[in-house]
Amino acid sequence: MTASSESRTGGTKIGIRGVSKVFQVRDSAEVFTAIEDVTLDVREGEFLTLVGPSGCGKSTLLDLVAGLAAPTSGEILLDGTRITGPGLDRGIVFQQYALFPWRTALANIEFGLEAKGVAKKERAEKARHYLDLVGLTGFDQRYPHELSGGMRQRVAIARSLAFDPDVLLMDEPFAALDAQTRESLQEELLSIWEKTGKTIIFITHGIDEAVYLGQRVAVMTSRPGRIKQVIGVEFDTREGDLRADPAFGEYRHQLWTLLRDEVAAARAQEVAGVG
Amino acid sequence: MADTLTSGPVPSRTAARPGTAAGPGVTAGRPAPDTAVTAPARGAAPSRRSRAARRLRAAGGLGKRSLAVGLLLALWEVLPRTGVVDRVFLPPVSEDLVAWYGLLRSGELLDHTQASLVRSLAGFGLAIVAAIPLGLLIGWYKPVAEFVSPVLELFRNTSPVALLPVFTLILGIGETSKVAFVFYACSWPILLNTISGVKTVDPLLIKSARSMGLSSIRLFQKVLLPAAVPTIFTGIRLAGAYSILVLLFAEMVGAKAGLGYLINAAQSSFRIYDMYAGIITISVIGLLFNQLLVHLERRFSTWRTT
Numbered sequence A: 001m002t003a004s005s006e007s008r009t010g011g012t013k014i015g016i017r018g019v020s021k022v023f024q025v026r027d028s029a030e031v032f033t034a035i036e037d038v039t040l041d042v043r044e045g046e047f048l049t050l051v052g053p054s055g056c057g058k059s060t061l062l063d064l065v066a067g068l069a070a071p072t073s074g075e076i077l078l079d080g081t082r083i084t085g086p087g088l089d090r091g092i093v094f095q096q097y098a099l100f101p102w103r104t105a106l107a108n109i110e111f112g113l114e115a116k117g118v119a120k121k122e123r124a125e126k127a128r129h130y131l132d133l134v135g136l137t138g139f140d141q142r143y144p145h146e147l148s149g150g151m152r153q154r155v156a157i158a159r160s161l162a163f164d165p166d167v168l169l170m171d172e173p174f175a176a177l178d179a180q181t182r183e184s185l186q187e188e189l190l191s192i193w194e195k196t197g198k199t200i201i202f203i204t205h206g207i208d209e210a211v212y213l214g215q216r217v218a219v220m221t222s223r224p225g226r227i228k229q230v231i232g233v234e235f236d237t238r239e240g241d242l243r244a245d246p247a248f249g250e251y252r253h254q255l256w257t258l259l260r261d262e263v264a265a266a267r268a269q270e271v272a273g274v275g
Numbered sequence B: 001m002a003d004t005l006t007s008g009p010v011p012s013r014t015a016a017r018p019g020t021a022a023g024p025g026v027t028a029g030r031p032a033p034d035t036a037v038t039a040p041a042r043g044a045a046p047s048r049r050s051r052a053a054r055r056l057r058a059a060g061g062l063g064k065r066s067l068a069v070g071l072l073l074a075l076w077e078v079l080p081r082t083g084v085v086d087r088v089f090l091p092p093v094s095e096d097l098v099a100w101y102g103l104l105r106s107g108e109l110l111d112h113t114q115a116s117l118v119r120s121l122a123g124f125g126l127a128i129v130a131a132i133p134l135g136l137l138i139g140w141y142k143p144v145a146e147f148v149s150p151v152l153e154l155f156r157n158t159s160p161v162a163l164l165p166v167f168t169l170i171l172g173i174g175e176t177s178k179v180a181f182v183f184y185a186c187s188w189p190i191l192l193n194t195i196s197g198v199k200t201v202d203p204l205l206i207k208s209a210r211s212m213g214l215s216s217i218r219l220f221q222k223v224l225l226p227a228a229v230p231t232i233f234t235g236i237r238l239a240g241a242y243s244i245l246v247l248l249f250a251e252m253v254g255a256k257a258g259l260g261y262l263i264n265a266a267q268s269s270f271r272i273y274d275m276y277a278g279i280i281t282i283s284v285i286g287l288l289f290n291q292l293l294v295h296l297e298r299r300f301s302t303w304r305t306t
């Protein structure tokens, strides 16, 4: 990463300490360990990407950080304080957008502001500002079904940014988009991150995406998910076509090698009918 | 679908460069036909044009529909006159309309119509007021839903008409009995639709709202209720049709006024013209009422058109 963004990353923002999550299998005494003993620190202002085979517990981990579920053991600290529930200091962006279909783009962005108790007039102003930020000026009165997938995800990002959380949790937000739209959204997300200094945890199953976006990439093992390795990603320059940079290829290969065994293990689990 | 827009990532590109506003002007200028059609939102010119087009299409549809109705009326006129059907049992429509006008002039028709409408609307209105809150409650509290669902299943599969004798037994044949009967019949579609409307809300929307720290009450008010509105309206529309259907039946079985009574009484005293006059009236009322409810339903579920 560039020197400026390096220097901006500060102390620990999110501390994940020995976290496990066990689910009760429905109608039986069996239990199911989704993630096990995950320990990971995310620094203030950092952009961390998280990769791992499907079903390894990435979304589960994100839910825990969001406060939507509680860990079975271990704890998660936000600014040194234990997370006990959801809050407006964290915003989530889902792969399926999760926009409220009965609300216009603008009203969707206002949703979190309403929850925060921002006055009506200020709400509209703020929402418009963030709509501009994600490049959707003039689309304020559109309903989600009148927008393309890429535009919907922009609205969802704007909605999460609008209530000004410190942390942005993104669960494969670009996975459902076509390649072109995905690339332009990646680029914009980086620029928004640079502008706002948010701490971002970004889940992806794309190795390229992980290398392109992350300052560090955390690799998870197959289920039960653990942190296998965390790789720091740094480029001399981000000018030009970064994906053609030989260093990019090296990171890519390194991740690919780390993931290969895990993906194979995950597939074996599936075949065995365990997963 | 909306995905056609994705293939042209124009707003993305423009927006990536600061200073270039990717406004509706830019989009409208593109030759992407989708944008103009699905844009009821901003650009005044295209939306006005599409509104006009829609009206024109609606008028065309109306023409086609009235043609079919016209054809039916023509058959109703011609078949009895040519003797294909016995005109004693099915007099030509023109003669029925003359009889209808006679009933209207005498005030008899209005009395019966009023009697029926008051009963229908009272039962229907009460059902809305009672069944929606009850449905919301049942849909919201899972344990309650699980507890009452076998009972609901039982009643949903019992025709209200089968229960009319029970109503008559307990409440007599007066107004109370009829309003209660309509109320009962109308409550089911509203109740069941409200419950399913609340229960089938996309869990991801609930998760998303919860992640923003919404309390249960706020979640209900801001997510569950608006999400359920279209389904609730479907229930209301169904109930509207029921309200007329079951009332007519009740009036035929035991009443001293109302269109059902008129139709039945006219038939048994062989006033065949009057019988058809009553039938025509009830079908027109049913049609208008349904149109009104369909219109309302559409208004409240525009966002559901995906």
Ligand SMILES: Nc1ncnc2c1ncn2[C@@H]1O[C@H](COP(=O)(O)OP(=O)(O)O)[C@@H](O)[C@H]1O
Pocket (backbone or CB within 6 Å): A023, A024, A032, A034, A052, A053, A054, A055, A056, A057, A058, A059, A060, A061, A223, A275
């Ligand atoms: N609420 C739940 N109850 C039971 N099992 C769950 C629940 N949520 C997730 N799981 C299971 O936990 C595992 C990890 O899921 P998830 O975190 O969604 O994986 P990923 O996002 O990495 O693909 C999966 O096998 C999934 O079936």
Ligand SMILES: [Mg+2]
Pocket (backbone or CB within 6 Å): A058, A059, A060, A171
């Ligand atoms: Mg997932």
